Amino acid sequence: MTRPGPVLFASLFTLDSIARAIVAPVLPLEALRLLGSARDVSITVTVVGIAGVAAALALPGIIHRWRPHATYLLAIAMLGLASLLMMSASFVGFGLGWMMRSMAAAGLLGLLNIYIAAFIEKRALAKSEPLRTFFSASAWVGGPFLGIRLYEVDPHLPFMVSIGAAIVLFAYFRALKLQAPTPSVGRRSNPLVNIRRFFSQKRLTLAWMLNFGRESWWVTLFTYAPIYLVQAGMPNVAAGNLISSCTAMLFVSLFFGWVGRRLGLRRFIAGAFLWVSLATFGVVWFSGDPEVASALLIASAVGAVSLDSVAVVTFLRAVRAFERPQMTMVFSIYRDAAALIPPALFAILLTFFPLPVVFLVNACFALFCAFLALKLPRGL
Numbered sequence: 001m002t003r004p005g006p007v008l009f010a011s012l013f014t015l016d017s018i019a020r021a022i023v024a025p026v027l028p029l030e031a032l033r034l035l036g037s038a039r040d041v042s043i044t045v046t047v048v049g050i051a052g053v054a055a056a057l058a059l060p061g062i063i064h065r066w067r068p069h070a071t072y073l074l075a076i077a078m079l080g081l082a083s084l085l086m087m088s089a090s091f092v093g094f095g096l097g098w099m100m101r102s103m104a105a106a107g108l109l110g111l112l113n114i115y116i117a118a119f120i121e122k123r124a125l126a127k128s129e130p131l132r133t134f135f136s137a138s139a140w141v142g143g144p145f146l147g148i149r150l151y152e153v154d155p156h157l158p159f160m161v162s163i164g165a166a167i168v169l170f171a172y173f174r175a176l177k178l179q180a181p182t183p184s185v186g187r188r189s190n191p192l193v194n195i196r197r198f199f200s201q202k203r204l205t206l207a208w209m210l211n212f213g214r215e216s217w218w219v220t221l222f223t224y225a226p227i228y229l230v231q232a233g234m235p236n237v238a239a240g241n242l243i244s245s246c247t248a249m250l251f252v253s254l255f256f257g258w259v260g261r262r263l264g265l266r267r268f269i270a271g272a273f274l275w276v277s278l279a280t281f282g283v284v285w286f287s288g289d290p291e292v293a294s295a296l297l298i299a300s301a302v303g304a305v306s307l308d309s310v311a312v313v314t315f316l317r318a319v320r321a322f323e324r325p326q327m328t329m330v331f332s333i334y335r336d337a338a339a340l341i342p343p344a345l346f347a348i349l350l351t352f353f354p355l356p357v358v359f360l361v362n363a364c365f366a367l368f369c370a371f372l373a374l375k376l377p378r379g380l
Contacts, residue, residue, distance in 0.1 A: 272307045
């Protein structure tokens with residue numbers, strides 16, 4: 001818990017996850033209450049995604065000035081402040097808080113990947129990533145389940161718990177005094193140069209696309225599944241129950257990681273995307289029955305968690321050591337791009353089609369990623 005290694009980084013990720021997971025099912029419902037339609041929620045999510053991408057692009061320059069340790073503390077402080085703003089119950093305060101939450105999450109993810117890449121050997125990454133996913137399972141299972149019930153008691157309670165988790169994470173990381181390599185100065189500090197360099201490398205581009213694909217499924221689940229259930233006449237707690245049931249699969253992430261190593265990541269990732277695609281197509285087919293659709297979303301989560309266990313390894317094994325900090329920042333944009341591009345597309349589609357169209361698009365893209373995964377190196 002105090003020495004750099006898989007357990008320490010998994011612990012940091014778990015505390016970060018608690019702060020975010022406790023409010024995860026609350027955000028789309030609160031946005032729906034303030035805005036009134038799924039289309040307007042999609043537009044808001046798109047703006048939030050833009051803020052996250054901007055934060056990820058600016059992060060290398062901030063790290064160079066402040067060093068990783070201080071930048072990590074800044075991101076944690078932003079995470080706590082974001083929950084404070086979202087407690088305002090006004091659209092302006094809620095929107096600013098949601099954007100700040102996205103920026104903080106982008107920073108924490110990118111910085112944690114820098115620390116992992118700096119302190120864990122490449123050959124150990126296939127074991128480290130499932131451990132990180134497993135540790136965070138309690139947060140992503142218990143957080144939505146508890147958060148939606150706290151929201152029913154008092155809308156402020158989930159945000160207060162999130163602030164408390166951010167404070168604990170801030171104190172814990174500050175006490176560690178853990179430093180990682182600082183990005184070098186020069187042309188590589190320019191975000192546009194970093195992006196061009198990243199996507200000029202086929203293996204990095206492939207890793208980005210695959211991680212973008214699996215994150216898009218989670219964005220769809222966390223944003224649109226609660227709205228779908230509420231519009232279908234289900235109670236608010238059903239949204240929290242569904243998300244917790246899906247994330248409960250994280251508890252078997254270590255097993256999925258073992259299976260991935262046995263089968264080879266290339267075949268495992270392709271098979272997981274195919275599973276996600278077929279189950280999500282089923283959600284569209286049975287969208288008129290929210291109970292069956294919920295069961296199919298849970299089934300789809302099996303494939304999504306399988307991807308969570310190993311997909312980041314495709315980047316960590318491909319990135320070159322001398323440009324790791326800069327490439328890590330570009331790679332981390334996949335998370336914010338997934339919170340930006342699909343909702344922007346959905347905002348247009350929801351103008352003409354009912355809500356299940358978001359699951360149809362997601363299923364089609366997962367199928368595309370299944371074929372894309374076959375381009376991974378056979379020896380990965």
